[in-house]
Amino acid sequence: MPAILTFVLALVALAVLVLATPGVRRALITGRVFRIYRKVLPTMSDTEREALEAGTVWWEGELFRGKPDWSKLHAYPAPKLTPEEQSFLDNECNEACRLVDDWKVSHEDYDMTQEAWQYIKDKGFLGMIIPKRYGGLEFSAFAHSQVVTRLSTRSSALAVSVMVPNSLGPAELLLHYGTEEQKNHYLPRLAKGLEIPAFALTSPWAGSDAASIPDVGIVCKGMWQGKEVVGMRVTWDKRYITLGPVCTILGLAFHLYDPDGLLGDKKHIGITCALVPWDTPGVETRRRLFPLNAMFMNGPTRGRDVFMPLDFIIGGPAMAGHGWRMLMECLAAGRSISLPSSNTGMAQVTARTVGAYARVRSQFKMAIGRFEGVEEALGRIGGNTWLNDAVRRMTAGAIDLGEKPSVVSAIAKYHVTERARQIVNDGMDVIGGKGICLGPSNFLGRAYQQVPIGITVEGANILTRSLILFGQGAIRCHPFVLHEMQAAKNPDVARGLVDFDRAISAHVAFVVRNGVRAFVAGLSGARTLAAPAGAAPETRRYYQQLSRFSAAFAFLADVSMLTLGGALKRREKLSARLGDILAMLYLASAALKRYEDEGRPASDAAFMHWAVQDSLFRAQQAFDGVLANFPGRALPNLLRRVLFPFGAACAAPADRLGRDIAKAMIEPSATRDRLTALVHLPQNEHEPVGTLEAALIATIDAEPIDAKIRTAMKNGALHDNPQANVRDLAEAAFAAGLVTPAEHALLRRRDALRDVVVHVDDFDMAFGHARQTSPAPAPLQRAAA
Numbered sequence: 001m002p003a004i005l006t007f008v009l010a011l012v013a014l015a016v017l018v019l020a021t022p023g024v025r026r027a028l029i030t031g032r033v034f035r036i037y038r039k040v041l042p043t044m045s046d047t048e049r050e051a052l053e054a055g056t057v058w059w060e061g062e063l064f065r066g067k068p069d070w071s072k073l074h075a076y077p078a079p080k081l082t083p084e085e086q087s088f089l090d091n092e093c094n095e096a097c098r099l100v101d102d103w104k105v106s107h108e109d110y111d112m113t114q115e116a117w118q119y120i121k122d123k124g125f126l127g128m129i130i131p132k133r134y135g136g137l138e139f140s141a142f143a144h145s146q147v148v149t150r151l152s153t154r155s156s157a158l159a160v161s162v163m164v165p166n167s168l169g170p171a172e173l174l175l176h177y178g179t180e181e182q183k184n185h186y187l188p189r190l191a192k193g194l195e196i197p198a199f200a201l202t203s204p205w206a207g208s209d210a211a212s213i214p215d216v217g218i219v220c221k222g223m224w225q226g227k228e229v230v231g232m233r234v235t236w237d238k239r240y241i242t243l244g245p246v247c248t249i250l251g252l253a254f255h256l257y258d259p260d261g262l263l264g265d266k267k268h269i270g271i272t273c274a275l276v277p278w279d280t281p282g283v284e285t286r287r288r289l290f291p292l293n294a295m296f297m298n299g300p301t302r303g304r305d306v307f308m309p310l311d312f313i314i315g316g317p318a319m320a321g322h323g324w325r326m327l328m329e330c331l332a333a334g335r336s337i338s339l340p341s342s343n344t345g346m347a348q349v350t351a352r353t354v355g356a357y358a359r360v361r362s363q364f365k366m367a368i369g370r371f372e373g374v375e376e377a378l379g380r381i382g383g384n385t386w387l388n389d390a391v392r393r394m395t396a397g398a399i400d401l402g403e404k405p406s407v408v409s410a411i412a413k414y415h416v417t418e419r420a421r422q423i424v425n426d427g428m429d430v431i432g433g434k435g436i437c438l439g440p441s442n443f444l445g446r447a448y449q450q451v452p453i454g455i456t457v458e459g460a461n462i463l464t465r466s467l468i469l470f471g472q473g474a475i476r477c478h479p480f481v482l483h484e485m486q487a488a489k490n491p492d493v494a495r496g497l498v499d500f501d502r503a504i505s506a507h508v509a510f511v512v513r514n515g516v517r518a519f520v521a522g523l524s525g526a527r528t529l530a531a532p533a534g535a536a537p538e539t540r541r542y543y544q545q546l547s548r549f550s551a552a553f554a555f556l557a558d559v560s561m562l563t564l565g566g567a568l569k570r571r572e573k574l575s576a577r578l579g580d581i582l583a584m585l586y587l588a589s590a591a592l593k594r595y596e597d598e599g600r601p602a603s604d605a606a607f608m609h610w611a612v613q614d615s616l617f618r619a620q621q622a623f624d625g626v627l628a629n630f631p632g633r634a635l636p637n638l639l640r641r642v643l644f645p646f647g648a649a650c651a652a653p654a655d656r657l658g659r660d661i662a663k664a665m666i667e668p669s670a671t672r673d674r675l676t677a678l679v680h681l682p683q684n685e686h687e688p689v690g691t692l693e694a695a696l697i698a699t700i701d702a703e704p705i706d707a708k709i710r711t712a713m714k715n716g717a718l719h720d721n722p723q724a725n726v727r728d729l730a731e732a733a734f735a736a737g738l739v740t741p742a743e744h745a746l747l748r749r750r751d752a753l754r755d756v757v758v759h760v761d762d763f764d765m766a767f768g769h770a771r772q773t774s775p776a777p778a779p780l781q782r783a784a785a
C-alpha cells in the first residue's frame with residue numbers, strides 16, 4: 001500500500017476515533033462550539049419562550065425530520081361523529097340556520113333575533129367544549145368543527161357567536177386552570193348561555209405583539225362587598241373584543257404589579273388573566289365596532305382603576321402572572337378549529353352556489369361554467385375547497401387525539417383562510433355583478449366583505465407566515481434544535497455541555513443523512529424512496545415526491561439555520577418561504593389522508609390530484625424562492641445542484657384536472673354533495689341558496705328541450721316568430737308546437753327560477769334614510785374627550 005494512502009487511512013481512522021469518543025470530541029470540537037453557541041444564542045424573554053414551547057408536535061414533526069413515516073399518517077383514526085353529534089348537526093344546527101336571515105341580520109336588525117340567540121343558548125351551542133358533568137355538550141373537536149362549518153355557510157353572525165365561546169376564552173381557560181369553585185360556578189352557566197363570555201387581550205397599542213399590552217393591575221387593599229380585602233386595581237383599554245358588547249363575563253389580560261409586596265417579593269408578577277362580571281362598577285363594555293358589515297358583536301372595553309378581588313384571577317391568586325403561559329398553551333386547540341372551520345364553511349357555500357350559478361347563467365347561448373376561463377376559476381374553487389376541508393378534518397382530528405399542535409394550528413389557520421380568500425375572490429369573478437350588488441338575494445357579497453376578518457384574527461396572517469410557521473416550527477419540530485438551546489441555557493454548564501454534545505453530534509449526522517437522501521432522491525426523481533405499503537396506485541408517486549421534498553426541506557432548513565443563525569428571524573421573507581414548504585407538505589398530507597379515509601372515491605380523484613399537485617407545486621416555488629434569495633452565490637448554487645439536480649420537480653395542476661373539477665361542480669352529484677356536505681340547504685325556493693338548487697335542477701332538465709329548440713331554429717322553424725328572442729323562446733317554441741305542454745311548463749319553471757337567480761335587488765330612493773336619524777358619534781370628538 002502506498003505510504004500516502006496509509007497516511008490518509010490513518011487520518012480518517014483518527015477522525016472517526018475522535019468523533020466517536022465523547023470525551024475527546026467535547027474537548028476538541030463540541031466544547032468550543034458550545035461556548036460560541038452560548039454567546040451567540042439570542043436571549044429570549046419569558047413570553048417568547050412560553051410561546052415557543054407551548055403545545056405539542058404532531059405530524060409536522062415527521063415532515064420536519066426528512067423521513068415521514070406514512071404508516072403513522074394512515075394510522076390516525078378518521079374523524080367520526082357519534083350518533084348524538086350527528087343528530088345535533090342534522091337537527092339543531094339546521095334549525096339555528098333556519099332562524100337566521102343573514103340579510104335581515106346584516107342590514108336591518110344589525111343583530112340576530114332574540115329567538116335565534118335564545119335558541120343557541122338553550123341548545124348548548126355556546127358550551128360545546130364544556131364537559132357533560134357541567135351541563136355542556138362535551139363534543140369532540142371534530143364535531144365542534146362540523147358545527148362551526150355548517151353555521152358558517154349561513155351567517156357569520158351566527159357562526160362567530162357560537163365559535164368564540166368555544167374557542168380560546170373563559171370556558172377553555174377555566175377548564176384547564178380554574179379553581180373548583182370557579183368551574184362549579186361558571187361552567188354550568190356558560191354551558192347554558194346564562195353567561196356570555198368574551199376575552200379581551202388586544203389593546204390599541206398592542207395587537208400582534210400582544211405580550212406588550214399596557215393594561216395594568218396593581219395589587220392593593222380595597223373594599224369589596226363591605227369588607228377590606230387584598231385585591232387589584234385594574235386599568236385597561238381594549239378593542240376588537242368579540243362578544244364584548246353583550247358579554248356578562250369579561251376575560252381580561254393585564255400585567256400585574258405588586259409594588260407594596262402584598263403577595264410576595266416580586267414587583268412585576270406578569271401577565272394575569274381574570275374573569276370580571278360585566279356589571280362590576282367601572283367596567284365599560286356596551287359599545288360596538290362595525291367589522292366589515294359583519295354583525296357579530298364586537299367592541300371595545302375600558303376600565304380605570306377598577307377594584308376587584310384576587311379571586312377574579314382565573315385559577316385564583318396562585319395563577320397570578322401565569323396568564324401568558326395559559327393563553328399560549330390553550331391557543332392551539334381553538335386555532336385548530338375556529339378559523340379553519342368557519343373558512344371551510346365559507347368555501348363550501350361558495351363552491352355550491354357559484355357552481356350552480358355557472359350552470360344556470362348563460363351568456364353567448366352557453367352556460368358560463370362551460371367557458372374555459374370560468375372553468376379555470378371553478379377548478380380552483382373546487383380544488384381549494386376540497387383541500388381546505390381535508391386540512392380542517394385532519395387538524396380537528398389531531399385535537400381529538402389529545403394533541404395541542406401549535407405549528408399545525410398556525411398552518412391550518414393561515415392556509416385555510418388564504419385559500420378561502422382565493423375561493424371567494426374567484427367566486428366573485430364568476431358571478432360578476434350579481435355578487436357586487438348587495439341585497440337579500442346576494443349569496444356571496446358579504447363573504448367577500450368579511451374574508452379579511454379571518455385573515456386578521458387569531459394571529460394576523462403576515463405575521464403567522466413570517467414568524468411562526470418556520471420560526472416556531474424550526475425550534476419545536478426539529479429533533480435537536482430545542483435540545484441544543486436548552487442545553488446551552490443550562491446553568492449547570494458541565495451538564496449542559498454533555499447534553500449539547502449529544503444533541504449536536506446527532507444533529508450533524510442528521511444533516512448529512514438528509515442531504516444524501518435528498519440528493520439521491522433528486523437524481524432518481526424520488527423513485528428510490530418507498531411509498532407506504534398499501535397506498536393507492538394513483539397516489540404512490542405523491543408519497544415518494546413528498547418524502548423527497550421532506551428530506552430536501554430538512555436539509556435546507558438546517559443549512560439556513562447554520563448559515564444565517566439568529567439573522568433568520570429578521571430575514572422574514574426567507575423564513576416565510578421555508579414555512580410555506582413545511583405547510584405545503586402538511587396540506588398535501590391532509591389531502592392524501594382524506595382520500596384514504598373516505599375510501600378513495602374514484603369520482604373525487606380529480607380533487608385529490610389537484611390538491612396534492614397544487615401543494616407540491618407551491619412547495620417547489622417556495623424552494624425556488626429560498627434558493628434565489630439565499631445570501632451569497634456559491635452556497636445557493638451548490639444547494640440547487642444538490643436538491644434539484646435536474647431542475648424543478650413539480651408542475652402546476654394540469655388544465656384537465658381543473659376541467660374535471662369544474663364539471664363536477666356544475667351538476668348535482670354525490671361528488672358535489674361530498675364537496676359541499678356541510679352547506680345548510682334551505683328547504684324552500686325563496687331563499688338564494690334554495691332558489692339556486694332548484695334552478696340548477698330545472699336548468700339541467702331543460703337542456704335537452706333547449707337543444708331541440710336550437711335545432712328547430714337552425715332549421716328555420718322559429719325564424720319568423722317575433723317572440724323568438726332569447727327571453728321568450730319558450731313561448732315561441734310552444735306557440736309553434738315544437739315543445740309539449742309538459743316541456744313548456746318545465747321551460748317556464750326554469751326561466752322563472754333563472755330570473756330569480758340572476759335578479760339583483762334594487763331599492764327605493766329612501767333606502768338607508770331611516771338609519772341617518774341617529775348619526776354615529778364623531779370619532780375625533782370621542783378621541784379628544
Ligand SMILES: Cc1cc2nc3c(=O)[nH]c(=O)nc-3n(C[C@H](O)[C@H](O)[C@H](O)COP(=O)(O)OP(=O)(O)OC[C@H]3O[C@@H](n4cnc5c(N)ncnc54)[C@H](O)[C@@H]3O)c2cc1C
Nearest residue numbers: 199200201202207208240241242291457458460462463466
Ligand atoms: C373582528 C375582530 C375580532 C377580534 N376579536 C378579538 C377578541 O375577541 N379578543 C382579542 O383580544 N382580540 C381580538 N381581535 C384582535 C386581533 O387578534 C388583532 O387584530 C390581531 O392580533 C392583529 O392586531 P392588529 O389588528 O392590531 O394588527 P397589527 O398588530 O398592527 O399588525 C398589522 C400588520 O402587521 C403585521 N405584523 C405585525 N408584526 C409583524 C411581524 N413581526 N412580522 C411580520 N408582520 C407583522 C401583521 O401581520 C398585520 O398584517 C379581533 C380583531 C378583529 C378585527
